[in-house]
Amino acid sequence: MYIELKNINKSFGDFKASDNVSFGIEKGKLIGLLGPSGSGKTTILRMLAGLEKQDSGDIIIDGKNVNKLPSNERGIGFVFQSYALFPFMTVYDNIAYGLKVQKKDKKFIKQRVAELLELVGLPDVGKRYPDQLSGGQRQRIALARALAPQPELLLLDEPFAAIDAKVRKELRTWLRDTIDKIGITSIFVTHDQDEAIEVADEIVITNKGRVEQISNPVEIYLEPKTPFVAQFIGQSAIIEDYSKLKGFEVTENNASAIIRPEFIEINKFEDSEYHPFESSMEDAVVEDVSFRGNSFEVRALIDNISITGRYPLNASRLKKGDKVKVLIKKLYTIDENTTNILVNKALDDSELYYI
Numbered sequence: 001m002y003i004e005l006k007n008i009n010k011s012f013g014d015f016k017a018s019d020n021v022s023f024g025i026e027k028g029k030l031i032g033l034l035g036p037s038g039s040g041k042t043t044i045l046r047m048l049a050g051l052e053k054q055d056s057g058d059i060i061i062d063g064k065n066v067n068k069l070p071s072n073e074r075g076i077g078f079v080f081q082s083y084a085l086f087p088f089m090t091v092y093d094n095i096a097y098g099l100k101v102q103k104k105d106k107k108f109i110k111q112r113v114a115e116l117l118e119l120v121g122l123p124d125v126g127k128r129y130p131d132q133l134s135g136g137q138r139q140r141i142a143l144a145r146a147l148a149p150q151p152e153l154l155l156l157d158e159p160f161a162a163i164d165a166k167v168r169k170e171l172r173t174w175l176r177d178t179i180d181k182i183g184i185t186s187i188f189v190t191h192d193q194d195e196a197i198e199v200a201d202e203i204v205i206t207n208k209g210r211v212e213q214i215s216n217p218v219e220i221y222l223e224p225k226t227p228f229v230a231q232f233i234g235q236s237a238i239i240e241d242y243s244k245l246k247g248f249e250v251t252e253n254n255a256s257a258i259i260r261p262e263f264i265e266i267n268k269f270e271d272s273e274y275h276p277f278e279s280s281m282e283d284a285v286v287e288d289v290s291f292r293g294n295s296f297e298v299r300a301l302i303d304n305i306s307i308t309g310r311y312p313l314n315a316s317r318l319k320k321g322d323k324v325k326v327l328i329k330k331l332y333t334i335d336e337n338t339t340n341i342l343v344n345k346a347l348d349d350s351e352l353y354y355i
């Protein structure tokens with residue numbers, strides 16, 4: 001592993017911001033640190049960068065323990081959420097700043113700045129000041145500035161949080177491509193799961209200072225290892241007692257479960273229609289319908305259990321108060337520390353249905 005955090009603990013007074021955090025990163029990978037606000041993501045970045053000192057535990061970069069190494073000797077580039085550019089310096093001088101500190105010669109600096117402006121796709125803005133750039137352009141320049149001294153590790157703390165949704169999406173793709181081009185090991189902090197899923201090779205999920213799971217985005221989604229991850233990822237409905245649902249038997253002490261929109265099928269049958277699993281469906285009443293571009297999102301009540309699912313555009317329209325039939329194909333059971341997938345018994349026993 002290129003970067004290793006081993007049993008890191010950090011408290012601020014009584015508050016434990018990092019609770020025995022351990023994970024490793026392979027060289028050249030882009031890691032997403034994803035978790036709710038206050039879960040300790042920024043604290044991890046700051047300790048890696050040497051801006052904060054852990055109470056215990058080790059940070060290893062490229063086989064070397066950096067616990068005692070000051071921030072400026074760790075070979076790390078930083079991009080923050082707020083525009084960290086110096087407002088009174090031109091773009092050129094902003095990018096050149098780290099190189100001047102390193103006392104590189106003028107010719108080298110000129111060439112390196114031109115190269116970086118080209119890399120971030122803004123070759124002609126060198127003479128401008130930061131306030132003459134859009135928010136997205138400023139963050140591109142912030143990345144160029146962080147990369148100028150050729151760091152070994154790039155840390156990005158919610159770099160696109162202050163940028164509007166459409167540009168943010170473009171910047172994500174751009175960032176992924178740019179990082180791939182230079183092959184730098186990077187850690188990206190976000191609380192936006194779409195952003196993490198789109199950008200990261202691997203995602204580290206944080207909660208209350210602890211690491212809940214480290215996996216690639218697909219695994220995080222399909223195989224959540226803890227109840228927290230199962231709830232946090234995707235649009236999940238939490239059910240207190242799934243024993244009341246058709247097709248599920250409670251197998252553990254706890255009867256709570258999580259249902260994701262893609263686990264259910266919402267049907268509105270005309271009298272004559274036949275569906276092989278109709279007898280395994282729950283009766284529900286539509287509470288809310290919202291258009292989501294390629295489908296409708298429908299919230300419905302099964303007794304007093306609220307679930308959310310998708311409904312195709314080409315099916316007959318649904319509205320609040322409509323009676324529907326809901327097939328729950330599977331759910332995640334949640335016990336104290338684990339989650340398991342439970343498939344509806346009717347579907348599991350049948351050869352007709354592919355989940």
Ligand SMILES: Nc1ncnc2c1ncn2[C@@H]1O[C@H](COP(=O)(O)OP(=O)(O)OP(=O)(O)O)[C@@H](O)[C@H]1O
Pocket residue numbers: 012015017035036037038039040041042043044191
């Ligand atoms: N210097 C500090 N002094 C006291 N408490 C701090 C300090 N730095 C962080 N904390 C606390 O530690 C907790 C974790 O903060 P951190 O910034 O790491 O979380 P985060 O997951 O990055 O959150 P966000 O997404 O809101 O930035 C928070 O409750 C925060 O208030």
